[in-house]
Amino acid sequence: MRKSDRSFYNWLMTNRNSMAANEVQQFANNAFLDSSFPKQSSDFDELSQYLEENTTYLMSMTTFDEAWSLYNAER
Incomplete structure (x- = not known):
């Protein structure tokens, strides 16, 4: 799967961290x-x-905005 094909959720899951x-x-x-x-x-x-x-x-929706910016930077 190319990075550009990733859904936001799929990308977000790469940021999971138990801590x-x-x-x-x-x-x-x-x-x-x-x-x-x-x-x-x-x-x-x-x-x-x-x-x-x-x-x-x-x-805060600011957290989503930050995540969205990071997601787009990797697309």
Whole structure:
């Protein structure tokens, strides 16, 4: 799979860390436990809307924005 073919979720899972040293890692850990997370999506608006309307584990959308920037940098 080319990096550009990765969904956001697939990329995010590469950031899981049991020690969760930063907010993106904590986000990844929590998304892993979220069975409704849109795992196939690479669409910013779809993901943002899902996170805003359906989750309580993301303390700030700034964390998603940071993760999205990192994701795009690797695409």
